[in-house]
């Protein structure tokens with residue numbers, strides 16, 4: 001068999017690229033070793049957001065793109081992506097002052113092109129008592145603005161279904177075991193349920209998330225893998241919920257932490273712990289659980305938490321390797337190709353759930369020199385997504 005494109009991984013990036021490629025008229029095969037959204041794409045904070053905090057690290061183009069994609073997803077996937085009111089409490093000792101938060105929210109408005117969801121407000125003191133028992137000692141201000149929430153795995157499945165409706169094929173379970181690139185394409189070998197299969201592709205797109213480096217190491221002639229680091233982010237799922245969504249500052253290290261009602265429970269995250277082992281070994285550590293519960297009880301001192309009923313999950317960010325803390329590092333997608341001008345093997349690492357569609361457009365642009373001319377059959381900016 002031969003395809004224009006073989007994609008490794010059915011996480012959001014893999015299915016996003018599959019959807020964009022079939023819409024552009026290419027034949028596509030997706031290989032997934034385990035299950036759709038089996039890894040990072042079901043372990044996120046489940047926000048479709050502009051990323052207010054990325055303004056602090058001056059990632060303006062990422063924020064602008066994320067806000068545009070958020071607006072589009074609210075339109076294309078109303079049953080999967082819904083608006084939520086986010087609350088930011090600011091205390092006397094919060095590092096970000098009320099003025100800084102207001103400036104950030106103004107900038108957020110500006111970068112969204114003043115869209116209808118960019119309005120924000122400062123709550124009146126009389127409204128504080130209705131905020132789920134939020135600590136009010138030394139509270140200076142509470143800001144409310146709009147974000148969006150999703151079921152990350154359901155969104156991934158919806159994008160895959162959209163790609164399949166346009167002709168994309170999925171092999172699952174199918175683990176990529178080897179790929180040999182040559183002047184005209186790539187010979188791809190994968191292990192299915194019963195045996196190994198080999199197919200030809202013009203290009204191979206590596207969307208293996210935390211396993212992306214392992215996939216690069218299976219490619220011949222050998223390619224030098226990029227310098228990346230896996231940084232674990234853990235979440236807790238508490239049995240009881242709150243009525244409001246909160247964006248908090250961790251009292252111990254001042255990182256941003258979310259406390260989000262989600263499907264009748266409370267999702268609290270996240271952490272940043274460098275992960276050394278195999279990706280499949282990622283687990284929420286006791287220290288991460290204590291860190292998140294410490295932040296939660298600091299802001300909601302009257303909350304009783306049944307500690308034996310807390311569930312947790314851990315996802316891995318693929319970030320460029322650096323000495324500084326992971327918090328301020330770029331969340332832009334990392335691209336890595338065997339040949340920048342005419343790639344046969346292109347790896348996509350990191351990035352955001354929110355911007356999967358824009359990332360996929362970028363991927364197609366990079367791969368055009370290696371692909372034949374085809375007639376587009378659809379536009380992903382107009383394809384509705386349903387659960």
Ligand SMILES: Cc1cc2nc3c(=O)[nH]c(=O)nc-3n(C[C@H](O)[C@H](O)[C@H](O)COP(=O)(O)OP(=O)(O)OC[C@H]3O[C@@H](n4cnc5c(N)ncnc54)[C@H](O)[C@@H]3O)c2cc1C
Pocket residue numbers: 008009010011012013014031032033034035036037038039040041042043044045046047048049174175176177207208209210211212215232233234270315316317348349350351352353354355
């Ligand atoms: C803690 C955390 C919180 C986040 N929160 C948000 C958020 O709120 N909003 C947001 O927009 N973004 C968020 N992100 C970012 C977003 O979740 C990720 O960028 C995105 O899910 C990455 O998707 P992916 O497809 O690259 O990887 P994955 O979802 O990990 O998919 C990779 C897939 O490849 C498969 N695979 C691996 N090796 C092989 C092989 N050899 N053969 C076949 N298949 C293979 C795996 O089984 C897996 O299914 C968060 C990330 C983390 C870590």
